Amino acid sequence: MTAPEIACWFDFASNYSYLSVLRLARQKDVIVRWKPFLLGPIFAAQGWNNSPFVLQKDKGDYVWQDMPRECVKYGLPWRQPSEFPRRSLLAARVALLGEHQPWMAEFCARVMLANFEHDEDIGNADVIAAILTSIGLDAPALLAAAQSDDNKARLRARSEEAAALHLFGAPTFFVGAEMYWGNDRLSDALSRATRG
Amino acid sequence: MTAPEIACWFDFASNYSYLSVLRLARQKDVIVRWKPFLLGPIFAAQGWNNSPFVLQKDKGDYVWQDMPRECVKYGLPWRQPSEFPRRSLLAARVALLGEHQPWMAEFCARVMLANFEHDEDIGNADVIAAILTSIGLDAPALLAAAQSDDNKARLRARSEEAAALHLFGAPTFFVGAEMYWGNDRLSDALSRATRG
Numbered sequence: 001m002t003a004p005e006i007a008c009w010f011d012f013a014s015n016y017s018y019l020s021v022l023r024l025a026r027q028k029d030v031i032v033r034w035k036p037f038l039l040g041p042i043f044a045a046q047g048w049n050n051s052p053f054v055l056q057k058d059k060g061d062y063v064w065q066d067m068p069r070e071c072v073k074y075g076l077p078w079r080q081p082s083e084f085p086r087r088s089l090l091a092a093r094v095a096l097l098g099e100h101q102p103w104m105a106e107f108c109a110r111v112m113l114a115n116f117e118h119d120e121d122i123g124n125a126d127v128i129a130a131i132l133t134s135i136g137l138d139a140p141a142l143l144a145a146a147q148s149d150d151n152k153a154r155l156r157a158r159s160e161e162a163a164a165l166h167l168f169g170a171p172t173f174f175v176g177a178e179m180y181w182g183n184d185r186l187s188d189a190l191s192r193a194t195r196g
Numbered sequence: 197m198t199a200p201e202i203a204c205w206f207d208f209a210s211n212y213s214y215l216s217v218l219r220l221a222r223q224k225d226v227i228v229r230w231k232p233f234l235l236g237p238i239f240a241a242q243g244w245n246n247s248p249f250v251l252q253k254d255k256g257d258y259v260w261q262d263m264p265r266e267c268v269k270y271g272l273p274w275r276q277p278s279e280f281p282r283r284s285l286l287a288a289r290v291a292l293l294g295e296h297q298p299w300m301a302e303f304c305a306r307v308m309l310a311n312f313e314h315d316e317d318i319g320n321a322d323v324i325a326a327i328l329t330s331i332g333l334d335a336p337a338l339l340a341a342a343q344s345d346d347n348k349a350r351l352r353a354r355s356e357e358a359a360a361l362h363l364f365g366a367p368t369f370f371v372g373a374e375m376y377w378g379n380d381r382l383s384d385a386l387s388r389a390t391r392g
Contacts, residue, residue, distance in 0.1 A: 046252060056242060056364060058362040058363070058364040059364045059365070061362065062362070062364065062375060062377055065374075065375060066376075066377070066381075069384065073384070166254040166257065166258070167254070168252060168254040168255045168258065169255070178261075179258060179261060180262075181258055181262070182380075184378075184380040185262075188265065188269070
């Protein structure tokens with residue numbers, strides 16, 4: 001019998017991805033296939049030049065009422081970022097390098113907490129470097145590798161894969177071919193994964 | 197001590213409203229303030245001439261994967277409507293007449309089931325008349341009252357109220373001034389209502 005698996009597609013700029021990444025980083029019963037990607041190209045394909053939470057003011061205002069309640073529900077810290085959405089390009093490039101490394105879950109959780117608990121600018125290389133260092137990694141080497149042409153091409157390929165899978169938001173989960181959109185479906189996706 | 201209350205804003209054309217209306221029609225512990233309204237003017241204010249589930253094809257395709265799973269979760273019947281979204285104007289006008297009547301919950305549930313279980317055209321007056329008759333009401337009298345100028349004006353006022361409350365989708369719940377958007381938040385809203 002193979003261990004249950006779930007693929008988690010997320011963007012470090014996405015507040016609902018924050019909830020799911022932290023929830024998945026905690027749990028031990030399911031193998032998580034981390035799929036960092038950028039929502040920007042997905043939104044651009046819709047003709048949107050920003051997050052719908054910015055473009056649709058009423059929805060955006062609601063989201064900032066919803067998030068503190070959601071964080072209480074899941075026992076997670078919360079501070080509304082002073083800038084939203086933050087630039088997640090660099091964090092995504094670093095995360096691509098970590099996808100199959102034992103530090104991946106911890107790195108993703110710390111970047112999310114930097115953005116949504118500590119109100120730090122995750123688009124700043126110093127912030128990402130400090131996170132890498134804090135978990136015992138070689139920050140300069142990883143940042144250099146993250147910005148290599150090869151790795152930039154890998155992130156572009158990831159975006160193409162997201163479009164090919166018909167992703168339209170984040171977080172999005174796959175259990176086999178079955179798609180689940182949104183942190184509100186994570187429990188359902190996990191149940192599906194462990195049911196086999 | 198006053199009984200717990202929840203306001204439920206919904207559109208008969210909305211598939212996620214279907215889930216919430218059926219769930220609320222069943223439960224007895226909370227007073228439901230039914231608020232039928234039309235999403236059309238809300239979407240039009242965003243520059244949209246249709247449901248986002250039609251305008252955003254990938255999201256729309258996903259919704260029809262999500263709905264059967266959701267209906268299993270809540271123990272509700274489901275058949276994907278052959279037309280979406282259906283015209284909900286007439287049903288909303290009739291529902292306005294029933295807001296404070298004992299038949300309201302039953303009427304709303306039956307219209308929703310006509311749309312999302314029986315694939316009937318709820319925009320057709322004969323379908324609405326048959327539902328009214330099936331619950332022992334005077335269908336011709338209610339349809340005439342629904343189409344009166346006074347009642348049409350009441351629905352326009354309801355749409356203005358929805359905009360003033362910053363609604364951007366349906367279902368939307370209020371417990372006091374606290375807003376909860378989407379069937380995924382109904383349990384949270386009910387907990388909040390009964391917590392007092």
